[in-house]
Structure formats: C-alpha cells, structure tokens
Amino acid sequence: MKQLYSSFEDAVAEIQDGATLMVGGFGLCGIPEKLILALVDKGVKGLTIISNNCGVDDWGLGLLLKNKQIKKMIGSYVGENKEFERQVLSGEIEVELVPQGTLAEKIRAGGAGIPAFYTPAGVGTPIAEGKETRVFNGKKYLLEEAYTADFSFVRAWKADKMGNLIYNKTAQNFNPIIAAAGKVTIAEVEELHETGELSPNEIHTPSIYVQKLIRAEQEKRIERRTVKKA
Numbered sequence: 001m002k003q004l005y006s007s008f009e010d011a012v013a014e015i016q017d018g019a020t021l022m023v024g025g026f027g028l029c030g031i032p033e034k035l036i037l038a039l040v041d042k043g044v045k046g047l048t049i050i051s052n053n054c055g056v057d058d059w060g061l062g063l064l065l066k067n068k069q070i071k072k073m074i075g076s077y078v079g080e081n082k083e084f085e086r087q088v089l090s091g092e093i094e095v096e097l098v099p100q101g102t103l104a105e106k107i108r109a110g111g112a113g114i115p116a117f118y119t120p121a122g123v124g125t126p127i128a129e130g131k132e133t134r135v136f137n138g139k140k141y142l143l144e145e146a147y148t149a150d151f152s153f154v155r156a157w158k159a160d161k162m163g164n165l166i167y168n169k170t171a172q173n174f175n176p177i178i179a180a181a182g183k184v185t186i187a188e189v190e191e192l193h194e195t196g197e198l199s200p201n202e203i204h205t206p207s208i209y210v211q212k213l214i215r216a217e218q219e220k221r222i223e224r225r226t227v228k229k230a
Contacts, residue, residue: 001161002162002163003212004214005213008034011035012035012042018046018047018048018071019044019048020149021047021049021150021151021153022147022149023152023178024153024173024179025175026052026174027055027223028056028059028060028221029171029173031061032187033060034218035155035188036064036153039064040069045069046069047071048074049072049073050074050075050147052076052100052173052174053075053076053077054073054075054079054084056081057080059221062081062084065081065083066083071093071094072096073093074096075098075103076097080224099122102121107147107174107181108180109146110147111148111177111180116146117143118136118143119142119144120140121142123142131143146181148181148183149181149183151185151186154175154178154187154188155189156187156189157190157191159192160192160194163207163208164206165179167204176205179210180205180209184212185209185210185211186211186214187210187213188216189215190215192213
C-alpha cells in the first residue's frame with residue numbers, strides 16, 4: 001500500500017520553497033485541483049512549474065501565479081491567462097516555452113531515464129539558440145535534455161490502494177508521463193478502490209510510479225464553455 005492521506009495539508013507538507021514540480025492537466029482538463037489549492041494555502045515560494053500551460057486567472061496554476069509563488073514556468077502555451085501574460089511582459093516571471101511535442105517527449109524521456117534526445121522541432125528558430133545540433137540522414141536535429149522534477153502532481157479517476165491509476169478519457173493528457181517523471185508523485189483521485197478491484201488491462205499508470213494518494217471531489221471547471229445557439 002502507498003501512503004494514503006486524508007488531509008491535503010499533510011500531502012504537500014514536504015514541498016518547500018524552490019521546489020520543482022510537474023503538474024498534470026491540459027488547460028483545466030485533468031488538473032489536480034485540490035493539490036494546487038493546498039500549495040496556495042501553504043504559501044511556498046520560488047517554485048519552478050513544468051506543465052503544458054498555467055491554467056486560467058482564477059483557477060488551477062493561475063492561483064499560484066496570482067500569489068507570486070511561481071519563479072519559473074516551463075510549458076508550451078501562455079493561453080487564456082492574462083496574469084501570466086502580464087507577468088511575462090513585466091519580467092516578473094521566468095518563462096521557458098517549449099514546442100508541445102518536445103515538452104511531452106522531454107517529460108516522457110525523464111520518466112524513462114533517458115537524459116536527452118534529438119528532435120527536428122525548433123531547428124532554425126530561437127529555440128535552437130545555444131543547443132547542440134547534429135545531422136542524421138541529411139536532416140538537422142536539436143539535442144533536447146529530459147525533464148524530471150522533485151514532485152509530480154497528477155489527477156486520476158480511479159486508483160487502488162497500491163497506487164495503480166486510471167485516468168478518465170482526455171484527462172490522460174500529460175498525467176501519465178508526468179506521473180513517471182517526478183521523484184515523488186502525489187495522485188489526487190476521485191475513486192479509491194481496494195487492491196485487486198481494478199482490471200490490470202485498464203491501468204494507465206502502474207503503482208511503481210506513485211508514492212502518495214489522496215481522494216477528493218473535483219469541481220471540474222470548464223476553461224471556455226461553447227454552446228450551440230437555440
């Protein structure tokens with residue numbers, strides 16, 4: 001069995017100022033809502049966050065931005081977050097923008113123990129500045145180093161008490177690779193089952209990648225609601 005928590009305060013207790021965190025989700029889909037809120041309440045500062053984007057102004061990682069708790073953001077998209085845009089333009093936050101496919105592979109490689117890889121994405125652009133290049137079969141590639149983190153936050157639909165995780169539909173997004181790339185992975189789950197109740201054929205993240213579990217209800221806010229006119 002993994003460490004099971006009933007308090008989000010206890011689940012994030014060991015995260016200190018200056019930590020590097022990977023956070024699952026894409027926009028607001030599949031984000032570990034309550035773990036992020038616990039970090040907001042804890043008030044840790046100087047965080048480096050690795051995530052696809054930074055949520056919206058009033059939810060998700062946007063709450064950490066608003067509190068000036070993020071020192072550096074590594075992601076692929078500034079998105080709908082006006083406070084993120086303001087902090088970037090004013091120089092209040094360090095930002096490293098990475099092509100989305102490269103970001104995913106840097107995280108996946110980190111979880112697989114692969115230190116670096118070559119990719120054609122970014123060749124001939126500012127992304128290539130200062131990076132090693134190499135030609136394979138007449139085509140130029142960039143060397144990109146993998147990402148790992150002190151902690152990974154993920155959100156799952158179902159988990160058993162061993163820490164095996166199942167994600168719900170598109171909430172898989174970045175969660176499975178982020179679960180593998182953190183030294184300590186904390187999973188916020190909607191349903192917690194006894195060991196053996198989940199089918200092995202349905203497991204997305206094996207328990208070996210998960211250190212802590214906590215069950216919670218999520219609000220599941222929608223980033224941008226689009227409806228058909230009557």
